[in-house]
Amino acid sequence: MQATLTMRPEQIKALVEHYAHTPRPSDEANVHTRIKRPHLIVTVYTNGTVLFQGANAMREAAFFADAFNLAHPADGQAKPKNFYLRSYGSDETGVGDYFGPLVVACAYVTPADEALLERLGVRDSKSLTDEAVKRMAPTLIKQIPYSLVVLDPATYNTQTNRGFNAHKLKAFLHAQTHKKLRLRVKHDAPIVVDQFCDATHYARYVRDFKDAPIPDIFKTKAESHYASVAVASVIARYRFLSSLEALSQTYAMTLPKGASKAVDEAASRFIETHGLAALNNVAKMHFKTTDKAKENLLNR
Ligand code: MN
Numbered sequence: 001m002q003a004t005l006t007m008r009p010e011q012i013k014a015l016v017e018h019y020a021h022t023p024r025p026s027d028e029a030n031v032h033t034r035i036k037r038p039h040l041i042v043t044v045y046t047n048g049t050v051l052f053q054g055a056n057a058m059r060e061a062a063f064f065a066d067a068f069n070l071a072h073p074a075d076g077q078a079k080p081k082n083f084y085l086r087s088y089g090s091d092e093t094g095v096g097d098y099f100g101p102l103v104v105a106c107a108y109v110t111p112a113d114e115a116l117l118e119r120l121g122v123r124d125s126k127s128l129t130d131e132a133v134k135r136m137a138p139t140l141i142k143q144i145p146y147s148l149v150v151l152d153p154a155t156y157n158t159q160t161n162r163g164f165n166a167h168k169l170k171a172f173l174h175a176q177t178h179k180k181l182r183l184r185v186k187h188d189a190p191i192v193v194d195q196f197c198d199a200t201h202y203a204r205y206v207r208d209f210k211d212a213p214i215p216d217i218f219k220t221k222a223e224s225h226y227a228s229v230a231v232a233s234v235i236a237r238y239r240f241l242s243s244l245e246a247l248s249q250t251y252a253m254t255l256p257k258g259a260s261k262a263v264d265e266a267a268s269r270f271i272e273t274h275g276l277a278a279l280n281n282v283a284k285m286h287f288k289t290t291d292k293a294k295e296n297l298l299n300r
Contacts, residue, residue, distance in 0.1 A: 002053045003061035003073035011068050012044055062121060062132060072121030080225050084117075086110040087217075088181055089192040089228025090174045093125065093236040095166070098263050098289045099255035099282055100244040101152045104170070105236035106177035108145040108185045109228040116143060123230050124223035125237035137238035146235050147181035149173045150243065157285045167197040171205035177232075178213040191215045194222040194229050247282050255282060259289055267293030 007015065016023060016033065019042070023033035035042040039055040052061040052073070061073040090106040109117070120136040128136075140146070151159070151173065159169055174193050193215040197205075206212035222229040248255045251274055256262050267289050270279055276294075279285065 001055060001057040002051060003057050004052070005050045005061055005064060005068075005070055005073055006048050007050050007064075007068065007070070008048065011064075012048065012050065014067075015042070015044070015050065015064060059129060059132075065121070066135065071119055083225065084109065084111045084114045084227050085190065085192075086187075087190045087192045087226055087228045088178055088185075088213075089194075089222065089226050089230075089232050090177050091125075091194045091223055091229050091233040091236055092170055092173065092196070093233065094240045095170070095196075096259060097240070097244075097257050098259045098267065098284055098287045099153075099257070100240055100247065101150050102156050102169070102173070102284075103148065103150050103236045103240045103243070104173040104177050105146055105148045105232040105239070106174075106181045107140075107228050107231035107235060108181055108187070108189070109226075109231055113144060113227065117227055117231065122227065122234060124221075125230075125233040126223075128234065128237075130241055133234055133237045133241065137234055140231055140235055141238075144231055144235075145181060145185050146232065147177045147184070148235065148239055149176050149180075150239060152243075152281075153283055153285075154281050157280055160284075160286050167201065168205040170196055171202050172209055175206050175209045175212040179211065182213060190217055192217040192219070192222055192226045192229055194233075195220045251278070251282065259287060264289055264292045264296065268296040271297060 019035045019037065021033070021035045026033060030046050032044040032046045040057060040060055041053045042060070043051040058073065064070070065072045086109070088106055088108050090104060092102065092104040094100050094102045120139060122136060122140070125133055160166065178191055191213050195218045199218050202218065203214070219225060223233045244255055244257065251270065253269065253273065254266070256266055267279065267283065270282065271293055283290065
């Protein structure tokens with residue numbers, strides 16, 4: 001991973017101080033100094049270019065971009081040509097997270113939003129840290145028209161128990177966000193949905209949904225092809241994270257993201273403290289995690 005920023009001399013001075021680095025003259029032409037930290041190499045060139053390399057490159061570059069109000073570094077991948085297509089784009093999150101709701105967001109983006117979205121460094125929320133999501137989402141929520149559906153765990157469990165399969169549920173939620181936002185924005189524009197099942201199934205799933213908006217573009221990894229979907233993914237993730245934090249507070253224990261051994265253990269602890277019935281309010285019960293958590297308790 002690498003990222004580049006251009007800095008003024010006083011900003012470079014602050015950067016060097018931030019890393020508590022003592023500049024040593026470099027033998028390399030045009031290199032002012034080079035800073036090495038775990039998973040990070042920062043090369044400061046004499047012309048003010050600062051190159052961040054290593055696993056922590058994007059995070060560190062984004063930190064300085066924020067601190068100095070600089071344009072956010074690109075993630076090194078060229079944006080697809082139609083990235084800023086005027087469109088309604090939707091994406092969901094929370095599908096793979098045992099704890100917390102299922103959230104679908106839809107955003108309306110036009111080419112006029114390019115400068116803002118570039119400055120914020122908007123891209124697929126899966127490639128962003130929670131911190132980056134929390135940093136950019138409040139601005140997006142203010143500036144970009146969007147709609148949101150949050151299916152809290154209890155409602156999610158009721159629906160899946162009624163035999164709604166997870167894909168059908170998602171299809172309904174996507175359709176709902178598009179319908180809501182289209183009514184508000186009132187402009188005709190292509191509908192982009194991040195693809196999670198095949199198109200024929202999607203059409204069948206939404207048949208029972210009145211006036212279901214049919215996607216013009218139904219594509220996997222749509223969040224890396226269309227800014228509207230990328231914005232939707234950030235807003236959805238932001239909402240998911242704040243819901244999970246709120247649930248953690250309510251039940252006075254940390255409910256971790258994802259599905260892992262740590263999540264199984266948290267689920268066992270939750271049942272011990274609050275009982276199995278309450279788990280229905282915080283978790284997606286059909287995950288294998290539920291059985292593992294019960295087993296863990298029996299084995300104690
Ligand atoms: Mn997606």
